[in-house]
Amino acid sequence: MGRILLKNGKVVNEGTIQELDVLIDGDIISKIASGISDASAKVIDVKGKYVLPGVIDDQVHFREPGLTHKGTIATESRAAVAGGITSFMEQPNTVPQATTIEKLEQKFATASKTAFANYSFPFGGTNDNLEELKRLDKNSCSGIKLFLGSSTGNMLVDDEEVIESIFSSTEMVISAHCEDETTIRRNLATYMDTYGDDIPIEYHHLIRSEEACYLSSSRAIALAKKTGARLHVFHLSTAKEMDLFRNDIPLAEKKITAEVCLHHLWFTSEDYKEKGTLIKWNPAVKTAHDRDALWTALLDDRIDVVATDHAPHTITEKDNVYTKAPSGGPLVQHALPAMLEKHLEGKITLERVVEKMCHNPSILFQIAKRGYVKEGYFADLAVVDLENSWKVTKENIAYKCGWSPFEGASFKAKVTHTLVNGHLAYENGVFSEERNAKRLTFNRP
Template sequence: MRKILIKNALLVNEGTTQEADLLIDGERISKIASSITCEGALTMDAEGSYLLPGIIDDQVHFREPGLTHKGSISTESRAAVAGGITTFMEQPNTNPQTTTIEKLEAKFQLGAQFSYANYSFLFGGTNDNLEELKKLDKNACSGVKLFLGSSTGNMLVDDEQVLEQIFRNTELVISAHCEDESTIRHNLEKYKSEFGEDIPIRCHPMIRSEEACYLSSFKAVALAKKTGARLHVFHLSTAKELELFTNEIPLKEKKITAEVCLHHLWFSEEDYEKYGTHIKWNPAIKKSTDREGLWKALLDDRIDIVATDHAPHTLEEKDQAYLKAPSGGPLVQHALPAMMQKMLEGKISPEIMVTKMCHNPAILFDIKERGYLREGYYADLTIVNPNDPWEVKKDNLYYKCGWSPFEGTSFKSRVTHTFVNGHLAYDNGIFSKEKRAKRLTFDRL
């Protein structure tokens, strides 16, 4: 691979932003300095643009195997790379579900064949696969996923004895979807009695309510404290849940951590009237006061990571009535431009944005030699022009499902280049035909 020299970029890394040059040699970052010369290197002038570590998205649903009419590892990782995401962790609720070591390795084979971005997969815990989970090597994958709210098939873990045994029998990070199923069912019956089968979408945050989220998160955190397990709570959606998390110790020392997703930072319940089921997610988008609480916790370090929960469905599926429309939406192509928008509005600094989207996922999941711009690390990085306005339209979407909740939104920033392991995977709308992605490795002793 040819040496590539990126000059005059605004390099954001480890709490600082400075104009600097960066030299890529093969798969790795060779040198970072205020001025670099390298004869024979392909030179790119990035003056005025930000140079960031590649985004690490710890929660995506790329729908393969079994649900590829919605998306695939190939199509969705390609969209991710266009959005500056160089690494993803994919969830286990595919068909078949990733609940055995054999199925996990089959997914890794798909990643090796089809992915444009670096990849790992989460192993799904169920009510009846504890013995299989015990056999899982702690360096095999990014972690364990538990659905503590309703999910596809057999993935709802509602046996409390099994749940405690899972918490006691893995050293891996346990990532949890926390919504209390009995509360949701009770709320659903209440709204069915009022509206029948034609429940308005505006009722979604009352059905999948603050109480349902808090009760489940509270129980998960209490169990983690009881057992000493390493718990990461996915996609917080309420301000009330934030009292369960601390900012008093560094991330490396935390055993209980939290994540917020882009849609809970961007939308509020006021947006249901405009977007309808296109912004139906689980957990639900809730009040604007919840959104502001999430922003506050993100900035004061009670929330550690920003992710997407990218979960594509076809428009035909999403355009059904509330009870039939599935939850989830495509986000990987637009997460970084959306966060850059908030940065340019003064809502978040570039340094904190990079900490939450790059550094902290690498720390939390013990990812080896990624997540930072450091000499010797893999050259996963993205260049973002903060002054190149564009509008999200159907003809510039890369998702297989062909739609986005951001359609019609204008962003000021544009991802211009994305490098994966030193390879220029995306260049101003053009994708490399070569895939140089790698399976993630971990530093877990």
């Protein structure tokens, strides 16, 4: 690769916005300053646009191996770069599940050949793979993933002794899906007694309820405090859970951290009427009160990270009765534009969007040289135009599944360029079919 010079952009980094040029030499940002000139560089004039660090998405499901009719590492990471996401952490509930080091490395091998964005994969904990988990090198992958509540892939970890042993046996970040399975099953049985399989989707958030979420997350947090484990709670969805998290210490010193996903910040239970099973997620989209509380916690730093939980299914699979319709939906292409829309509405500053989607995932997972616009860092960058309205249509959806819960929505902001390790992976709606993605590395002492 050669040299690229981004001219006249407004660089958003570490709480500031400054008009600066960014010179990229190969994979790396070599210089950030005003008035850079370099005759050997390809010049891209981004005047009037904003240069952000590439988004780091700490939770995606790209469906490979075994579920590739829904999506693949190639198709979904390609869609991700259209949304300014330059690094992802893909979850272990594939077929087969990534619950051995051998299966985990097979996913890395696939990504090394096919991914358009930088990649890592957490190791999946189960009721019976503790010894394998103990063999993991703490710098080999993004961390450990535990499903402390049922979800796609049947990886429920429900043996309390095993959970405590896992918490006590690793220094790595343990990312947890927290929903209480007993509560969910009891609620589901109640509604099935009335409706059978065809439960109205409006009851989804009452089946996968606030109680189910709070019971599980509070237990996990209590256990983390007891064992000293490094716990990261995925996709929070309720107001009640917000009291479990702190904002009085810096992120780098937190032992218990929190994530919220775009759909829980955007949709509410009122949207089930229009969107139906297209917005059926686990945990469920809940009430407007819950959404408001999530925003409050995000802005006061009890919640540290915004992610997607991108989890595509085919539209045929989604178009089913309640008990047959799978949970999950595609989001990587539209998460950053949606957060930028909230910025333009005055809900969140641009600097805070970058903090929650770029800086904080880097800090939280101790990722080496990514998540910032800094000299010496990898040139993972997203250029965005905040005055470039567009509408989500089937024709511009990049997901393999071909649909989006945002179809028909209009956004005022657009990702115009995405660079992955200095490679221009996406420019004004056009993808480069070349790849320059790398395996994420970590600085864990």
